[in-house]
Amino acid sequence: MSRRLFIKKVAAAIAAAAFPAHPFAFPGSAVADTRTHRVEISGFRFTPDRLDVSVGDTITWINRDIAPHTATASEGGWDTGELVKDAQASITVTADMETSYFCAFHPMMKAQLSITAADQ
Amino acid sequence: MKQKLLLAVSMLALALQATPAAAQSPADLNDLQIAHVAYVADNIDIRYAHLALAISENPAIHEFARTMIRDHTAVNEQALALLKKLNAQPQDNFLSKQLTANSEKLVDEMSQLRGAAFDKRYAENELAYHKAVNDLVSNAFIPNIENAEVKSLFEAGLKIFKAHEHHAEMMVKAVSK
Numbered sequence: 471m472s473r474r475l476f477i478k479k480v481a482a483a484i485a486a487a488a489f490p491a492h493p494f495a496f497p498g499s500a501v502a503d504t505r506t507h508r509v510e511i512s513g514f515r516f517t518p519d520r521l522d523v524s525v526g527d528t529i530t531w532i533n534r535d536i537a538p539h540t541a542t543a544s545e546g547g548w549d550t551g552e553l554v555k556d557a558q559a560s561i562t563v564t565a566d567m568e569t570s571y572f573c574a575f576h577p578m579m580k581a582q583l584s585i586t587a588a589d590q
Numbered sequence: 591m592k593q594k595l596l597l598a599v600s601m602l603a604l605a606l607q608a609t610p611a612a613a614q615s616p617a618d619l620n621d622l623q624i625a626h627v628a629y630v631a632d633n634i635d636i637r638y639a640h641l642a643l644a645i646s647e648n649p650a651i652h653e654f655a656r657t658m659i660r661d662h663t664a665v666n667e668q669a670l671a672l673l674k675k676l677n678a679q680p681q682d683n684f685l686s687k688q689l690t691a692n693s694e695k696l697v698d699e700m701s702q703l704r705g706a707a708f709d710k711r712y713a714e715n716e717l718a719y720h721k722a723v724n725d726l727v728s729n730a731f732i733p734n735i736e737n738a739e740v741k742s743l744f745e746a747g748l749k750i751f752k753a754h755e756h757h758a759e760m761m762v763k764a765v766s767k
């Protein structure tokens with residue numbers, strides 16, 4: 471074994487130990503890395519209307535308006551369903567989920583997610 | 591001298607306002623009359639929406655109409671809850687009667703229409719109606735409402751109706767293509 475190859479192998483072993491390739495194998499450690507983000511719906515706006523999230527994070531939408539709203543992916547891939555005043559709903563971020571969303575009841579209400587992969 | 595003149599002018603203004611006849615200007619309505627107008631105005635838009643669901647075949651018009659029913663119903667529920675909390679009854683008045691009479695004419699007129707003609711008339715009326723109600727709420731009602739809770743409910747309502755006005759504008763454009 472050449473010296474260079476040996477170093478490569480050791481480096482790979484260290485990397486594998488530090489960053490388990492299979493995130494689902496250790497749900498406990500995955501939870502520790504994820505975050506919960508809150509999006510408030512009030513005055514017919516999503517706040518924030520641009521949100522950076524990572525795969526595995528949770529997004530919680532809470533409606534503060536009298537009018538019911540939804541958070542619905544533009545192509546319909548995901549949906550909180552109807553949120554009446556003070557109701558909330560959560561969705562877990564996946565790598566392939568749609569990033570543009572709107573309110574299905576008030577289509578002029580639009581917002582955006584920006585997803586980064588977990589474990590980079 | 592100047593002060594006496596001012597006093598005379600303000601007394602005259604007071605005398606003109608204090609006519610014994612019932613209020614005939616939206617700005618003269620009391621909180622309970624204003625609440626009645628709002629309730630009537632909400633129900634009128636709900637009625638138009640049910641007409642649209644019955645006649646229109648356009649899915650976008652149906653979505654819009656369902657939003658009108660959902661939102662105006664939510665506002666009415668909040669208004670009724672507040673009146674109950676304040677132990678107050680809304681009071682019928684000239685403006686509520688006028689709005690109802692106008693809406694009956696419009697429902698008759700729109701009931702005769704079908705297809706694209708109905709959709710266009712409905713969308714245009716929604717735009718005009720929300721514009722008129724928003725003018726009334728922002729210029730005549732909100733500055734004159736005395737009860738702080740009633741005022742804040744109207745401010746929240748105005749935000750909703752402005753969103754509807756904007757939404758109706760989009761609908762008018764969509765059905766005029």
Ligand SMILES: [Cu+2]
Nearest residue numbers: 539573575576
């Ligand atoms: Cu909405």
